[in-house]
Amino acid sequence: MFAWVRKAPGEKPVVILSNMTPAFLTGYRLAMPAAGIWLEVFNSDATIYGGSGKGNLGEVKTQEEDGKAVAQLTLPPLATVMFTPG
Numbered sequence: 001m002f003a004w005v006r007k008a009p010g011e012k013p014v015v016i017l018s019n020m021t022p023a024f025l026t027g028y029r030l031a032m033p034a035a036g037i038w039l040e041v042f043n044s045d046a047t048i049y050g051g052s053g054k055g056n057l058g059e060v061k062t063q064e065e066d067g068k069a070v071a072q073l074t075l076p077p078l079a080t081v082m083f084t085p086g
Contacts (some may be wrong), residue, residue, distance in 0.1 A: 001075075005033055015042075018080040019072065024054060025075040035062045035069035037086035045076030052076065059086060 001021070006014040011034050019025060032038060039059050045051035054076040060083065062069035075081065 002004065003030060005050045008017070015083040016080065017075060017082075019075040019077060022051055022077045024077050025073075027071050028073045028075050030073055031068045032062050032071050032083075033069075034085060035064065037061050038071060038083040039086045040081060042082040043076065043079065045079035051079065 001017075002018045004016055005015060015030075015032060015038065017030070035041055038060050038061075040056045043051075043055040047053040054074060056074050060071040060073055062071045064070070071083075073081070
């Protein structure tokens with residue numbers, strides 16, 4: 001699993017996760033840069049790319065845990081997903 005945030009001056013951050021395992025993961029917890037709704041703007045497992053179509057149904061909402069904004073994500077196997085604030 002690889003996860004990072006891409007930031008550019010004056011632009012919204014992009015959270016990128018790559019699941020490099022053959023396992024389909026649900027409930028994967030990840031601290032996000034800010035609270036709120038995050039839109040799934042890219043999913044390499046989408047059916048338009050020949051994938052299975054598994055993902056986060058377009059968005060995830062963070063929950064506060066220990067003062068951090070945490071999202072529970074669905075991560076398709078051998079895929080990359082990207083999120084931006086909604």
